[in-house]
Amino acid sequence: MNLVKGGFLLTLASLALVGCGSEESSSNNGNSTGIEGDLSFYTSQPDEDAQKLVDAFKENYPDVNVQTYRSGTEEVISKIKAEQKAGDVQADVLLVADSVTFEDLKEEDLLLEYKSEELSEIPSNLVDPDGMYAGTKVMATALVANTANVEEMPDSWNILTDETAKGKTIMPSPFYSGAAAYNLGVFTRNEAFGWDYFKSLKANEMTVTKGNGAVLQAVADGEKSYGMVVDFIVARAKAEGSPVELIYPKEGVPVITEPIGIMKDAENEEAAKAFVDFVLSEDGQKLAAEIGYTPIRKGVDAPEGLQTIDEMNVIDADISELYQAKEDDKKEFETIFGQ
Secondary structure, three states: OOHHHHHHHHHHHHHHHHHHHHHHHHHOOOOOOOEEEEEEEEEEOHHHHHHHHHHHHHOOOOEEEEEEEEHHHHHHHHHHHHHHHHOOOOEEEEEOOOOHHHHHHHHHEEOOOOOOHHHHHOHHHHHHOOOOOEEOEEEEEEEEEOOOOOOOOOOOOHHHHHHHHOOOOEEEEOOOOHHHHHHHHHHHHOOOOHHHHHHEEEEEEEOEEEOHHHHHHHHHHHOEEEEEEEEEEHHHHOOOOEEEEEEEEOOOOOOOOOOOOEOOOOEEEEEHHHHHHHHHHHHHHHHHHHOOOOOOOOOOOOOOOOOOOOOEEEOOHHHHHHHHHHHHHHHHHHHHHHH
16 A cells, blocks of 8 residues: 555656646747846837837747837937946947947947857858957948939949039938948048048038938939938838939948947846847848848848848958047048038
8 A cells, every 4th residue: 555655656746747847848948938027229220120120039039028229320329328427328239330339339348248159150250259249230331323313323432423413412421320430431541532532522512411211212202313321221112112223333332230239237138148149040130131131141141132242342441440530530521511
């Protein structure tokens, strides 16, 4: 009798352990990840794109409540710097335009080192070697032309300084757009352009507006004939029927990678790491391509109408030099354009 009773109790105990094991296993599959809480996401991505990214992340991590702050890169960083001064940076994870901006944050010891396992599929030259940030996509700044206003499409940046385009051109401001700030540094350090090119842009009555979206809108509406703008929004607008053409000038294009990083004092570090992992994962990169970006991950194709980084003639400059000179560059731009 005691043997039977003992065997019965042992069986119950075994079933209980199996049940616990099954419950634990199920909590790590499907929609139960164990990662939860609030996540503060600061980004310069367009609102709709940022929301698609957040929605896709939440399908995998439904217990994470993502709160998004979105503006131009320069304004996002100004907000972070103001929060830093107040002693309480609110952002957990940051995704903005360019690596120069992240170098600034890295220098100020505002970033957390995190080397995601997904980095093995990202080109190493597009990742910070110290693990503070990593590129998430490839975004070139190219030319956009209005197909109703322009009969013969140009193949050179020189169209923006040509007499025939006087008063018909537009570009984003480096005081708002991180891509524009990066481009300014790259162009002015390239001997084919330099500061004389920007003086010529001013002389040819180049309009400077707040961001890339405003540039595209002005060209699409026919208000301007040519613009300097990030490539993906042109390809997207053209696919939707807008009268615009994307042109990669023969002299080459500056490229940003819209890096992602985690703030050093992130309140929800676990969720922030999961967010970075998702953005760099195959699923996250396929989502980027579906939205219209050129993915940075190996093996994920670029959307129709966009060049891959292997196809681009990239013009660049030393990142550390760009970082050191960024504010001086903007002051010189202000002197020329009176921003």
